[in-house]
Amino acid sequence: MSIDLSQFFDVFFEESFEGLDAMESELLNLEPGKEDQETINTIFRAAHSIKGGSGTFGFTAVSDFTHVLETLLDQIRNGQRQLVAEHVNLLLKAVDCLRAMLTALQAQEEPERQEANELKQRFEAILNGENNTDAPEQAVSEPEEQVDLPITFQIDFKPLPYLFKTGNEPLYMIAELSELGELETQALHDEVPKLKQLNAEDCYLYWRFFLTTTRGESAIREIFEWVEDDAEITIVQCGGLFEEPVDQVDASDAQQSVPAEDELPVQTPAPAKTVQENKKEAGPAKDVRKNTDPSTTSIRVGIDKVDSLINMVGELVITQAMLSQIGEQEITESSIAALQEGLAQLAHNTRDLQENVMRIRMLPISFVFSRFPRLVRDISQKLNKQVELKLIGEQTELDKTVMEKLSDPMVHLVRNSLDHGLETPEERIAQGKDPVGTVTLNAFHQGGNIVIEIMDDGKGLDTEKIRNKAIQNGLIQEQDELTVDEINELIFMPGFSTADNVSEISGRGVGMDVVRKNIQALNGSVEVSSEAGVGSTFTIRLPLTLAILDGQLVQVADHTYIIPLISIVESLQIDIAKVSNVGKGLQVLRLRDEYIPILRLYDIFNHKGAREELDKTLLVVVENDNYKVGILVDDLLAQQQVVIKSLEANYQRVDGISGATILGDGTVSLIIDISGLIKLSGLRRPGSSELLVDLKADEGIPA
Amino acid sequence: MTEHMNLNQQLVLDTETDEKQFLTFMMDEEEYGIDILAVQEIRGWEPVTVIPNSPPFVKGAMNLRGTIVPIIDLRQRFGITHIGYGPLTVVIVVSVTLKEQTKLMGIVVDAVSDVYSISEEKAKDVPDFQDSDNAQFVHGLVNVGEKMVVLLNLKKVLDLHDKSCAKSNGG
Numbered sequence: 063m064s065i066d067l068s069q070f071f072d073v074f075f076e077e078s079f080e081g082l083d084a085m086e087s088e089l090l091n092l093e094p095g096k097e098d099q100e101t102i103n104t105i106f107r108a109a110h111s112i113k114g115g116s117g118t119f120g121f122t123a124v125s126d127f128t129h130v131l132e133t134l135l136d137q138i139r140n141g142q143r144q145l146v147a148e149h150v151n152l153l154l155k156a157v158d159c160l161r162a163m164l165t166a167l168q169a170q171e172e173p174e175r176q177e178a179n180e181l182k183q184r185f186e187a188i189l190n191g192e193n194n195t196d197a198p199e200q201a202v203s204e205p206e207e208q209v210d211l212p213i214t215f216q217i218d219f220k221p222l223p224y225l226f227k228t229g230n231e232p233l234y235m236i237a238e239l240s241e242l243g244e245l246e247t248q249a250l251h252d253e254v255p256k257l258k259q260l261n262a263e264d265c266y267l268y269w270r271f272f273l274t275t276t277r278g279e280s281a282i283r284e285i286f287e288w289v290e291d292d293a294e295i296t297i298v299q300c301g302g303l304f305e306e307p308v309d310q311v312d313a314s315d316a317q318q319s320v321p322a323e324d325e326l327p328v329q330t331p332a333p334a335k336t337v338q339e340n341k342k343e344a345g346p347a348k349d350v351r352k353n354t355d356p357s358t359t360s361i362r363v364g365i366d367k368v369d370s371l372i373n374m375v376g377e378l379v380i381t382q383a384m385l386s387q388i389g390e391q392e393i394t395e396s397s398i399a400a401l402q403e404g405l406a407q408l409a410h411n412t413r414d415l416q417e418n419v420m421r422i423r424m425l426p427i428s429f430v431f432s433r434f435p436r437l438v439r440d441i442s443q444k445l446n447k448q449v450e451l452k453l454i455g456e457q458t459e460l461d462k463t464v465m466e467k468l469s470d471p472m473v474h475l476v477r478n479s480l481d482h483g484l485e486t487p488e489e490r491i492a493q494g495k496d497p498v499g500t501v502t503l504n505a506f507h508q509g510g511n512i513v514i515e516i517m518d519d520g521k522g523l524d525t526e527k528i529r530n531k532a533i534q535n536g537l538i539q540e541q542d543e544l545t546v547d548e549i550n551e552l553i554f555m556p557g558f559s560t561a562d563n564v565s566e567i568s569g570r571g572v573g574m575d576v577v578r579k580n581i582q583a584l585n586g587s588v589e590v591s592s593e594a595g596v597g598s599t600f601t602i603r604l605p606l607t608l609a610i611l612d613g614q615l616v617q618v619a620d621h622t623y624i625i626p627l628i629s630i631v632e633s634l635q636i637d638i639a640k641v642s643n644v645g646k647g648l649q650v651l652r653l654r655d656e657y658i659p660i661l662r663l664y665d666i667f668n669h670k671g672a673r674e675e676l677d678k679t680l681l682v683v684v685e686n687d688n689y690k691v692g693i694l695v696d697d698l699l700a701q702q703q704v705v706i707k708s709l710e711a712n713y714q715r716v717d718g719i720s721g722a723t724i725l726g727d728g729t730v731s732l733i734i735d736i737s738g739l740i741k742l743s744g745l746r747r748p749g750s751s752e753l754l755v756d757l758k759a760d761e762g763i764p765a
Numbered sequence: 766m767t768e769h770m771n772l773n774q775q776l777v778l779d780t781e782t783d784e785k786q787f788l789t790f791m792m793d794e795e796e797y798g799i800d801i802l803a804v805q806e807i808r809g810w811e812p813v814t815v816i817p818n819s820p821p822f823v824k825g826a827m828n829l830r831g832t833i834v835p836i837i838d839l840r841q842r843f844g845i846t847h848i849g850y851g852p853l854t855v856v857i858v859v860s861v862t863l864k865e866q867t868k869l870m871g872i873v874v875d876a877v878s879d880v881y882s883i884s885e886e887k888a889k890d891v892p893d894f895q896d897s898d899n900a901q902f903v904h905g906l907v908n909v910g911e912k913m914v915v916l917l918n919l920k921k922v923l924d925l926h927d928k929s930c931a932k933s934n935g936g
Contacts, residue, residue, distance in 0.1 A: 621815060667817030709816070709826065712868045713835040714925055716816055722826060722833045730814040730826045730833055 074115045075168045076360065079161070081108035083432065086157050089150055090435045097138075097145050105153070106135040112160065114288065118229055124163050127178045130185040131156050137189075149188070154436070156181055212243060212274045214300040215282060220268035221293040227263065230289050236269070238285045243275030272300070361462055363422050371418050378411045416703070420610055423463070427505045427514070428456035430469050434476060434503060441480045448487050448498040449480060455505035460512050464604055467584055468514070471577040475516045475600050476501065478574075483520035483598055493595065495519070507606070511586075511628075514602040523592040525549045550590045554578045585720050587737065609706055613723070613733065615699035616682060618663045619671040624704055624723060624733045625693065629684040633698055636676045648745075651681065651692055658683055658692045661743045663734075666718060672696055686736040691745065693734075706733065718742040784882040789914055790857065790874040793845045797874075798881065798907075798916045803859045805869060807877060810854035820925065827856075827871060834858060836871040842922060843899050848875075861919050870923050881909050883916070 085108045088101050109132045116124035131153065137143040159181055163173035217239075221232060239245050247269060254266040273282065279297055286295050385404045391397050431453050442449040460468075484490075484499035491497050504515040525546055532538045532552045556575040581588045585605050592598035605611070613624035614633075640652040641660070650657040660681065664672035673679050673696050681692040704723035709716060709732070720735035787798035813825030813836050822841035826833050836856060841847055856871040887907055904918040 669815075669817070707831070707833045709833055709835075711866075712833060712870060713816070713823075713826065716818065718817065722814075724828045724831065724833075728828055729812075730828050732814065732816065732826075 071119065071168070072360075074119055075164060078112045078115060078164050081112050082157050082161050082164075084108050086154065086436055087432060089154050089157065090439060092145065092150050094145050094147050094150065099139070102135065102139050102145075106132065106139055109135055117234070117288075121163075121167055123173055123175060123178065124160065124167070127156070127160065127163070127182055130182050130189065133189060134185055152181070152184060152188070156185070212276050214272055214274045215279065216298045216300050217271040217273060217282060218268075218296045218298075219271065219286065219293060220295075221265050221289065223261075223264035223266065225265045225289065225292050228289070228292050230292065232265070232267075232269065235285050235289070236271075239271060239273055239282070242277050242281055242285075243273055245274075246272040361423070361425070367418065367421055371415070371422075374411065374415045374418060378408075378415060381407045381411050413703075416610075421459075423461050423609070424459040424606075425462050425465060426457045427460050427465065427512070428453075430465055430472060431456050431503055431505070433469070433473075437473065437476060438480065438501060441477060445481060446486065447480065447484055449484060450498050450500050452500060452502040454502060458505040458507060458512060459606075460505075460604070461606060461609065463609075464512075464584055464606075467580065468602070468604065471580045471588070471602070472503075472514070472516065474573060474577050475602075476503070479516060479518035479520065479598070479600075483518035483522075485521055489521075508603075511603050512606055514604070516600040516602075517597060518599075519597040522594045522596055522598050523550050523553070523590070525592075525594070528552055547591070550592055553590065554588070585735065610703060611706060611733070612701065613704045614682070614701050615725075615731070616663075616693075616695040617697040617699055618667070618695050619669045621667075621669055622699065622725070622729075622731045623663070623695075624731055625682055625684065626720075626733065626736070627701060629686055629736045631683045631685050631690060633680055633682045636679065636681050638677055641676060649676075653683070653692075656690060658690050659745055660692045660694055661739065661745075662694045663739075664694075666739060666743050684736050686740060689740070691736075691740055691743075693739070704731075704733070783886065784884045786880055786882050787914070787916060788857070788880055789878040790855065791876045791878050792839060792843070792874050796878055796912055796914045797839075798883070798914045799857070799859065799919055801880060803861060803919055805858040805860050808856045808858065808871070809852065810850045810856055810873065823925070824873065829858060829869065829871075832869060834869050834871050836873060837923065838873045839922070840873070840875075843902070859919060859923070861923050863920060863924055868923070872922075881914065883907050883909070883914075 085105050088105045088108075091098075091101055092105075109128055113125050113128035113132055116122075116128065134143070134149065134153075138145050138149070159178050163178060166173040219232070219235070221230075225232070236245075236247060248271070250268050250270060251266070253268065254260070260266070275281070279299070282297055286293070289295075381404060385401070385408065388397055388401050388404060434453070435451055438449055438451045479501050484501070485493070485495075487497035490499065500517075500519045502515070502517040504517065506513055528549050529538070529544070529552075532549075532555075533540055537552060537555055538544065554574050554577075578588050581602055581604065587603045589601045589603075590598060591601070612627035614627050614630055616623050616625055634653075636651060641649050642652070644650050644659075649660045651660055652658075658681075660676075662674075664670070664674070676694075679694050679696060680698055682695055682698070683690055683692045704725075706721045707723055709719060709722045716732075718735055718739040718741075719732045720738065721733045722730050723733060725731050786801040788801045788804050789796050789798040791797075811827065813827045815825045816823060816835070819825075822838050824836045824838050827836050828834075838847065850873070853876060855874055855877050857874060857877070858869060858871045860867055860869050862868075885905070902918055902922045904916040907914050907916060
């Protein structure tokens, strides 16, 4: 019976990726000369466990590579070597390389070795080049670099019987030893008991090795590092000459004898083979970079959240017990009261439970933010700009699904800020600014939304240039008078770029339409504000979760729609005296100091049979992006929490509708997307955040 | 009885030949077939929620155990006169892969008819109906005994982004 190691792969990959993330963020904290011992230890530990894990699972390419990394880190940790900037750069590259290798392995593909090998050689060059004698731990043999005279060691390796149960495999160690130099192996079998007493899962063999190597003892020790506590190991130097061992057993014999024990928990070829087989079955993974297979994505939840869930389930069980007790009794007046009380409690419990279950999907936004220090570092180096990245509100929580889709648009915006927003240090000094530019990511909650701001203190958008470009592209006319905000909005138009030369990093505007589209797909919005010479701010507004919302059910003809409660300001009966006609087909209601355009839902959605007289209908005043409009409905129904289902999943995007839900009676009801509805009603000029209904201006309203 | 045996034999044969099984249904006295592997379930008609501004052949959305499924009237999609829905009206829920996304959709037909094993090679090419919009929906024509069955290209029928969609929208 062999254990199928592949069942642990997911955990290994997850932990390794976490380890890599940790390494990356700690490396970014490292400043040569000011390094903190604890930081280096963290990096070392992460590398060490990746090496251990990959070794166990037979991913030798990864473990070999991590080994050189670890050696360097170890030397830095022990103070044998001074950390320099080059090390940090190299280590960061190594993290990338490891990530790529692990991603490939996870997708059951053969990892790209070339980059790893090149990096490994550079590591080895550092390890060898600077002080040969101080770096004897190097594991990979490169004969041309060996200068020392070979020494022969006698190594006695006597594992304790339970060795296999710890997941260790002497064969690997023998193989690793043989890489260090010339190896003679004796497998000693005098402790193997009679077949009847033999426990097939125990290890009875032990070994004596004679190893002639130029590496020091520590290189050998390192091989046995994992089994130090599970074996008796003695390493003795025999001198420079090779001594002929007495009862010599052929090395190949020893190697054969190990797998010959049929019931080894770990079989050498197993992991590699599994990967190969799976590959055939699964076929090549399409998207290697992201593991999009929903069955393998997982979420880490704080124990406090789980605890509170367990508490609530406890409450729920108690309520249930109470209700069933009432149910068994004869129905009297008093038991009805108790029943009602119980049901109220049940409703309370259910709501609590629901809220907390939803919270499980909420993660701090630091999961997205954490990738930016690296990004900013790399890009600013490439651009020769000095940038300080400030992260604010990292603990703000957000639904995981929203978070996953948020990352790409944010990367785009941050790149833009670095490339086009911030000036070079020289330019900044010339303008009397601090040569170090600042990019700030700020996240906070506002109402039922999360707001993410990407701010830079660079030169701001060049409105003149954008305007000219837009005229060139035919987006606007020469004579069009646009406000600054309207001009800035133009960068979100498809195919718009003001970059003089499209750089490697980005062109401000290139793909901004995609950014906006992606965010709108999440029912969010993105806006830009900018001041010349001071900087620009992109503001992303997103719903906290895509899964649930408080809704107001409304009736239009015989259709029931849901308006998100969060956007409703008030609902009122219309006082006809306060309604005036503006232009063709548009009515506004004067409400205190404001004029509210009236949207007729039945018109926009083409429904017949709705009440059309203003005095018999109700107006639901909603606010979207600081603009208020009134939605005309026949009736207001209940308010309730609704679970959002995608309409797009099986159908397609419907303008003015953000999704669907299922009501208590099992029927489908559609959720109104306020900003989409306003757009659909034709109240806005496309691409502009300004409502055209500006009562002071005598501008006409489009039909 | 014999029919039963035939069916069973066909089932056995299926694993050996290129034959595919097709579920057929009736619409305006014609028999149409769709790949049976696409069929998820067959349901009766129940009222659906109207989707605003959708083409007339999209009747609305239905709740299928928590999933929102759009319902398409195949008669209207094909431009055949719409008849009222009754207790015998059938909704066939199918799953199709459109642009790498698997979608569940319901099609409204008059009645379900039969299941045949048909070798796709036998399906004859559609005659070039020059003026017919519907030709694109047809995968092939095949004879089963005396009857002619129209095998449908479900992907085309259910791809609502298709140009023909805009056309029927206007009409």
